[in-house]
Amino acid sequence: MRGEPSCPKCGSRVRAPGLFADTWQCEAHGSVHPLQPVVPPSVEALAVAVERARVPVWMPWPLPVGWLFTGVATAGDDHSGARGTAVACSGPGPLGGTAELLFVAEELDVGLGAGYAGVPVPEAGEGDEGSAPGAVLAAGRPALLRHLPQAPEDRAVFAGEARGLWLWAIAWPERAGLLVHDELVLTDLRDAGAEVGLLPCGALSPRFL
Template sequence: MTSPPACPRCLRTVHPPDLWNSQWRCDEHGDVSPYRVAVSSREQVLLFLAHAAKAPIWIPWPMPVHWFASGVSWAGDDRTGPRATAFAAGGPSPLGGPAELVIIAEEPGIGLGARLAGLPGTDPERIGDRPEEKIEAAGHPTALWPVVCPPDRAAFVGEACGVWLWVVLWPADAATLLLEHLVVQDLRNAQMITSCLPFGADSTHL
């Protein structure tokens, strides 16, 4: 149902806790929250996260026209529960051609959002004094700041429900989707969305 646990920052194999260390460990990044991707039964994984996740599971709802759910992943172990979640969706870019959107919620220090945005480190560095975009998260206007990232994507970050909220889009010009008043719901408070989600081809970015 899920991929083997990996480092959320580099996707290397991680070592499980043992007699000398209670944390999962990456040879490159030390103690990490193990990262997994749903490879089947994505609806069941979403329901599991809705009950277990410590961070929101942000779902675009209503979904943009002709868009579909393409993947779900999370970081966390049995002791902490999922401390980061990522939901991917695919569909037509407003400017033409295919596009993909990944929305990440994570506690500070995990590094999942930074990896998907193509950034080093774990937490974002905002640029500029004013946000460039805004979405509606759980009924509240949420400001998003752009972050410098590779040219094949666009990345934005803000805060919602006390944790980071990342929005990463491929290709970069798919960021025009954010001009269409994107609304996201926390699946933990709206579990009925799962039964209505259209699912499509697997994400290529998680």
């Protein structure tokens, strides 16, 4: 995903607005909010993403002990601002080893969450009714996230709503989905203030590549 804007739904290259269309165009999906090239994680890169965001920038905050910020991605352009954001972090898993979490906020039909999750955009009411939903606190308000069982076997995927927008939580490996069942507290980094400058940064998450 580095180098050029791409489609948030399929990762294909997109065409910039021009003579025949005033929006970014994907050959398969038509008009899209382009996924911008990803840069190595840093406090400065995160600050730029937060400044451009027109949707929440969700992150567990403060980060749990041993966890690191490992990247941010945005879907949108300089004209419209970021209409989708994805923040990655990694740290000790609940059952040992290393876990990765990716949190996506987006407007309807941006496709960023489904693209990273490897699933179709869920319909209203779709989800695994046989398992307990994920429960997180997003900006101080409870947000129930439905488990999507059709996800690839290497990850756990949850989707729901917060602040009237899509909220996705994607965990690798699949057992790391237990973290989303633990009243995880998410902060919109647009509201976090100067404390974000103390954020511990790791290497860029391979989920963005």
